[in-house]
Amino acid sequence: MLEEKLRQAGESSARYRNRMMLMFLFGLLVCIAVIVMISLFDDEKSEPEPGEITAVHNSQPVDQTALREQFMQQLSAYEGALEQELLGTNLKGRDQAKDVELTSLKEKAISAFAMGDYATAVEKLTELAGQARETVAQRDLLFASAISGAKQALSVDDYMQAKLHISKATLLKQSNPEAQALEQRIERLPELISLMKKADIAAIENNPEKEYALLTEAVNIAPDREVLKQRRDVLAREIRENQFSSYISRGLVSVEKKDPGAARLHYKKAQALLPGRPELRVLNDAIIKSSDELDLNQAVGLAKKAIAEDDWSGAQSVYAAASKRHAKDKAILDGLQLANRLVSLQQALTDYINRPDRLSSRNVFAAAEDELVQANIFASYSKSLSALAAELKVLLASMNVKLPVFVKSDNQTYILVRGVGKVGLTTGREIELKPGFYTFEGTRPGYKSKLVQLQIYVGERPLSVEVVCDERI
Numbered sequence: 001m002l003e004e005k006l007r008q009a010g011e012s013s014a015r016y017r018n019r020m021m022l023m024f025l026f027g028l029l030v031c032i033a034v035i036v037m038i039s040l041f042d043d044e045k046s047e048p049e050p051g052e053i054t055a056v057h058n059s060q061p062v063d064q065t066a067l068r069e070q071f072m073q074q075l076s077a078y079e080g081a082l083e084q085e086l087l088g089t090n091l092k093g094r095d096q097a098k099d100v101e102l103t104s105l106k107e108k109a110i111s112a113f114a115m116g117d118y119a120t121a122v123e124k125l126t127e128l129a130g131q132a133r134e135t136v137a138q139r140d141l142l143f144a145s146a147i148s149g150a151k152q153a154l155s156v157d158d159y160m161q162a163k164l165h166i167s168k169a170t171l172l173k174q175s176n177p178e179a180q181a182l183e184q185r186i187e188r189l190p191e192l193i194s195l196m197k198k199a200d201i202a203a204i205e206n207n208p209e210k211e212y213a214l215l216t217e218a219v220n221i222a223p224d225r226e227v228l229k230q231r232r233d234v235l236a237r238e239i240r241e242n243q244f245s246s247y248i249s250r251g252l253v254s255v256e257k258k259d260p261g262a263a264r265l266h267y268k269k270a271q272a273l274l275p276g277r278p279e280l281r282v283l284n285d286a287i288i289k290s291s292d293e294l295d296l297n298q299a300v301g302l303a304k305k306a307i308a309e310d311d312w313s314g315a316q317s318v319y320a321a322a323s324k325r326h327a328k329d330k331a332i333l334d335g336l337q338l339a340n341r342l343v344s345l346q347q348a349l350t351d352y353i354n355r356p357d358r359l360s361s362r363n364v365f366a367a368a369e370d371e372l373v374q375a376n377i378f379a380s381y382s383k384s385l386s387a388l389a390a391e392l393k394v395l396l397a398s399m400n401v402k403l404p405v406f407v408k409s410d411n412q413t414y415i416l417v418r419g420v421g422k423v424g425l426t427t428g429r430e431i432e433l434k435p436g437f438y439t440f441e442g443t444r445p446g447y448k449s450k451l452v453q454l455q456i457y458v459g460e461r462p463l464s465v466e467v468v469c470d471e472r473i
Contacts, residue, residue: 067118082132143172260291349388360436402432406464413442444469
């Protein structure tokens with residue numbers, strides 16, 4: 001209903017301004033026409049007859065011109081300032097008699113101006129401006145009183161009185177920012193009162209989280225309420241303390257349950273709430289200790305699993321990684337040492353078995369025998385190592401078994417086996433050699449020497465080699 005009245009008042013003011021503007025323009029045109037006619041008439045009368053001397057009386061036209069300019073300036077100032085102020089006072093709605101009086105004064109001033117009575121026009125316009133200023137001043141006093149009353153009622157949460165006063169204020173100054181802001185606060189007062197009542201109930205029920213949420217909404221509505229802010233801040237500290245203690249407690253319980261992941265999560269939440277508290281160090285130390293124990297147990301378990309599967313390479317990897325985290329743990333260090341030795345033996349025996357030709361070297365053969373002795377010592381720890389040891393033992397034994405090799409020649413070439421012995425002149429002869437790599441050398445006077453190489457593998461049969469010097473020098 002109030003908004004409709006304000007709208008109607010605005011429309012009425014607009015119609016009034018338009019009517020006044022048309023009247024002013026009409027009067028101005030009439031005035032100009034009168035001035036032009038008078039001026040033409042005076043010119044005709046003032047033209048002198050030949051030889052006639054006339055006197056110039058210019059004091060009256062100058063005064064009239066000054067008054068006319070004064071009126072026009074005053075009218076422009078009035079319409080640009082005071083009249084605009086009056087339009088915002090809702091004068092037509094609250095003091096119709098004064099509105100009629102001011103409108104009549106303006107019409108009289110413009111009418112006098114149109115009739116060329118500039119002195120009367122200025123007098124009426126001056127009277128109009130004085131009454132207008134008085135009206136605006138009275139409006140300002142009423143507005144200040146209404147604003148004060150609205151603030152006072154708002155401070156004691158009296159919605160009805162606050163609404164009454166702010167309605168008066170907005171009628172007096174329809175677009176005033178202070179009144180509009182205060183009106184918005186008053187409109188939300190019932191919501192604010194409801195929130196405060198619910199917060200009181202939550203306090204009685206000892207529900208700080210609910211009370212805090214309600215007070216936060218209330219502060220958003222009325223950020224100037226310091227009492228609400230203080231209570232909200234107290235609750236915020238209390239809630240943080242409760243949450244912090246809860247996270248610390250949950251973290252310690254997770255440590256006892258051997259769940260360091262959950263404990264770390266609770267630790268991070270507690271740290272985010274209240275960093276630097278001594279309880280955090282207690283929980284962190286417990287997490288570290290529990291994590292170390294859990295990690296050590298997991299490493300030992302994985303290593304034992306690998307050993308049970310005769311996977312000493314896997315056990316070696318587990319022990320090596322764990323030794324970096326548990327450098328002083330004897331079980332880890334001993335396990336790593338054993339795994340390293342077994343893996344090394346497995347690799348060495350496998351290499352001898354896969355490359356039996358190397359065993360033809362006395363040094364390599366002796367080293368293989370030493371590794372075999374070591375493998376037999378540790379064979380009880382690994383079935384695969386035991387099997388490799390048995391295979392190498394057979395291989396070493398076979399390296400001592402000589403194999404027949406048939407040497408063919410032309411009975412003109414003298415033959416010897418480097419590092420072994422002489423074969424001599426022959427057309428064909430069988431000798432015995434152990435598995436290995438051999439070089440047969442043939443010589444004959446007048447001919448180039450000849451070298452023939454032979455690789456003898458374990459169990460390889462039949463074997464033969466031909467050595468003939470048939471290239472002359």
